[in-house]
Amino acid sequence: MPYDVPNIMQTPSTPVADNRPAGSHCANPAQLSPQLGELFPADVIAIELLTEAPRSVLTELELNSISHCANKRIDDFTRGRACARLGLEHLGIPAFSLLSGEKREPVWPPGIVGSITHTTGFAAAVVARSADVKGLGIDCEVIESVGQDLWERICTPRELAQLSPLPEARAQERAALIFAAKEAFYKCQFPLTREWVGFEDVSIELQDNGKLRIVPEVSLPVPAEWVGALRSCYQSRGRWVITGVTALNSFRL
Numbered sequence: 001m002p003y004d005v006p007n008i009m010q011t012p013s014t015p016v017a018d019n020r021p022a023g024s025h026c027a028n029p030a031q032l033s034p035q036l037g038e039l040f041p042a043d044v045i046a047i048e049l050l051t052e053a054p055r056s057v058l059t060e061l062e063l064n065s066i067s068h069c070a071n072k073r074i075d076d077f078t079r080g081r082a083c084a085r086l087g088l089e090h091l092g093i094p095a096f097s098l099l100s101g102e103k104r105e106p107v108w109p110p111g112i113v114g115s116i117t118h119t120t121g122f123a124a125a126v127v128a129r130s131a132d133v134k135g136l137g138i139d140c141e142v143i144e145s146v147g148q149d150l151w152e153r154i155c156t157p158r159e160l161a162q163l164s165p166l167p168e169a170r171a172q173e174r175a176a177l178i179f180a181a182k183e184a185f186y187k188c189q190f191p192l193t194r195e196w197v198g199f200e201d202v203s204i205e206l207q208d209n210g211k212l213r214i215v216p217e218v219s220l221p222v223p224a225e226w227v228g229a230l231r232s233c234y235q236s237r238g239r240w241v242i243t244g245v246t247a248l249n250s251f252r253l
């Protein structure tokens with residue numbers, strides 16, 4: 001079934017020049033992460049950060065775009081941008097000002113796709129060339145922060161039924177994985193469709209091999225076949241769960 005991607009998504013975003021004074025670059029504490037890379041195909045560059053990042057990793061345009069926000073928001077933004085910056089450098093794109101679109105989506109350079117996540121103690125970004133990969137989504141959640149009071153908002157009735165017989169700790173980890181998988185899916189599909197998808201609109205099926213399936217419960221802005229062809233994986237790492245969703249170029253929208 002042909003699917004019309006809205007024109008706005010077919011127009012490459014205009015690159016934004018870096019207007020930071022030359023020589024002001026600082027050490028970026030983010031690092032390439034082979035472990036995170038296991039969630040994605042080999043063409044995807046995965047970067048993570050377990051510490052804070054100095055604001056000097058931001059370009060002046062990035063700093064201006066966020067300077068009206070509270071300190072915590074600026075710190076989170078900076079950690080995510082530190083990861084994205086290193087990823088873009090690995091693709092040969094240094095000092096690009098990665099600004100946010102009107103729905104908070106990062107506006108990647110033309111020909112690049114990517115995704116960012118940041119939570120307590122962990123931030124990450126994944127980037128790839130759009131010639132290799134059509135779309136990316138990554139999400140990380142602190143397991144203990146996805147409390148039972150959230151489950152009804154995050155989960156479909158089918159998912160809730162799977163949680164209820166589990167011991168408390170396993171149920172909480174599973175709920176966090178469901179949440180993270182849905183958010184990674186959302187981040188992967190949004191730049192392609194610019195459409196909202198709700199938590200009740202898909203169910204997540206976790207498999208024992210670290211892979212997961214995203215199952216549409218309603219008609220989505222993307223065809224069910226496209227959702228079925230996504231490469232979706234998860235990891236549990238101590239207090240965090242991390243999910244990665246990749247739209248491969250082999251299945252075209």
Ligand SMILES: CC(C)(COP(=O)(O)OP(=O)(O)OC[C@H]1O[C@@H](n2cnc3c(N)ncnc32)[C@H](O)[C@@H]1OP(=O)(O)O)[C@@H](O)C(=O)NCCC(=O)NCCS
Pocket residue numbers: 076077080100103104105106115116117118119138139140182183184185186187188190191197198199201202
């Ligand atoms: C957009 C959303 C997924 C972000 O997730 P989050 O857990 O709040 O935050 P994370 O730290 O993991 O990710 C934040 C990053 O996501 C990225 N992001 C935000 N909105 C985005 C969008 N519309 N599309 C793609 N990426 C987006 C940004 O890079 C953001 O960081 P930044 O603002 O510092 O640049 C979430 O806020 C949201 O709106 N969820 C509701 C929709 C949804 O998830 N539905 C489930 C459908 S199955």
